[in-house]
Amino acid sequence: MLRCTLVFHVCLALFLCAGTVLSTNAAAADYHQYAFDNVKVTAINDRTNAFAAELFPTLSHYPDSKKLLHNGAFAGVVRTFLLQMGKKLILVDGGWGAGPHKGRTVEILRSLGYAPEQITDILVTHLDIDHVSGLINNGKRAYPKATLWITHSQYNAWTQGEPRNKASVAMARNVMSLYKDAGKMCLYHWGDAVLPKISAMQADGHTPGHTVFCVQAGQKKFYLLGDLLHAGDLQLAHPECSSQYDAQPARAAAIRREILQRCAQEGSIVAGAHFLPIGVVRTAGTGFAIDVKAVPAVR
Numbered sequence: 001m002l003r004c005t006l007v008f009h010v011c012l013a014l015f016l017c018a019g020t021v022l023s024t025n026a027a028a029a030d031y032h033q034y035a036f037d038n039v040k041v042t043a044i045n046d047r048t049n050a051f052a053a054e055l056f057p058t059l060s061h062y063p064d065s066k067k068l069l070h071n072g073a074f075a076g077v078v079r080t081f082l083l084q085m086g087k088k089l090i091l092v093d094g095g096w097g098a099g100p101h102k103g104r105t106v107e108i109l110r111s112l113g114y115a116p117e118q119i120t121d122i123l124v125t126h127l128d129i130d131h132v133s134g135l136i137n138n139g140k141r142a143y144p145k146a147t148l149w150i151t152h153s154q155y156n157a158w159t160q161g162e163p164r165n166k167a168s169v170a171m172a173r174n175v176m177s178l179y180k181d182a183g184k185m186c187l188y189h190w191g192d193a194v195l196p197k198i199s200a201m202q203a204d205g206h207t208p209g210h211t212v213f214c215v216q217a218g219q220k221k222f223y224l225l226g227d228l229l230h231a232g233d234l235q236l237a238h239p240e241c242s243s244q245y246d247a248q249p250a251r252a253a254a255i256r257r258e259i260l261q262r263c264a265q266e267g268s269i270v271a272g273a274h275f276l277p278i279g280v281v282r283t284a285g286t287g288f289a290i291d292v293k294a295v296p297a298v299r
């Protein structure tokens with residue numbers, strides 16, 4: 001099994017950013033950018049993705065959440081992130097990719113002046129099809145010079161056992177094969193500092209091997225939550241409300257509350273793969289809320 005030695009030279013530059021503050025709820029926007037000390041974050045809206053009320057079997061327990069529904073669904077997106085840290089350009093999740101599902105990550109990156117060949121590393125929260133199919137383009141690696149980082153838990157979950165979703169498993173194996181055969185895949189463990197200033201946390205429940213990334217940005221921590229939540233407003237207020245997408249609903253609910261609680265205690269910044277607001281998480285009632293004004297976008 002492929003294993004890489006995690007030795008890196010930290011080379012971080014300061015980013016000076018200024019500009020108009022935009023609403024983080026602007027669903028039509030292609031991207032928003034943030035500057036967290038020495039980390040420049042571009043949150044890319046790969047495509048929109050509403051979540052039908054029926055995906056949440058216990059929704060009737062939370063009548064206050066009905067007002068969040070629009071045409072029977074919670075608003076959502078598929079989102080990817082570009083982290084610019086010194087000389088590294090790190091993509092977190094790959095989105096749907098161009099093709100029938102019309103993912104726009106590469107197109108939006110190009111519009112911002114980033115060529116796919118410039119991406120140095122790829123992290124994935126998990127290997128569901130909406131997170132990795134964009135890592136392939138016309139049967140080839142969409143990011144030819146990037147190293148794909150996969151936890152041992154992710155690798156084991158997606159290469160062994162009984163697939164819960166055959167299309168996702170086939171795509172995940174295809175993606176890993178392409179990068180591995182090119183010598184561009186590295187395995188690591190939860191808890192490792194996978195890249196400079198980035199640590200990987202166990203967050204399984206949505207899928208086996210699901211991973212949350214914690215980026216140390218100066219004095220602040222920035223958590224990339226992946227699919228810890230899908231309908232953000234609903235599941236922040238009611239973390240126990242898992243979706244049918246969660247392979248282990250009880251486990252997903254427990255780890256959702258545990259990580260949000262940790263982030264709230266720290267006053268950390270959070271962002272998810274399927275809900276738009278990026279901000280500082282805090283406790284609110286029996287759940288949580290996100291303060292978006294604490295984290296204004298710079299572009």
Ligand SMILES: [Zn+2]
Nearest residue numbers: 128130227273
């Ligand atoms: Zn997802």
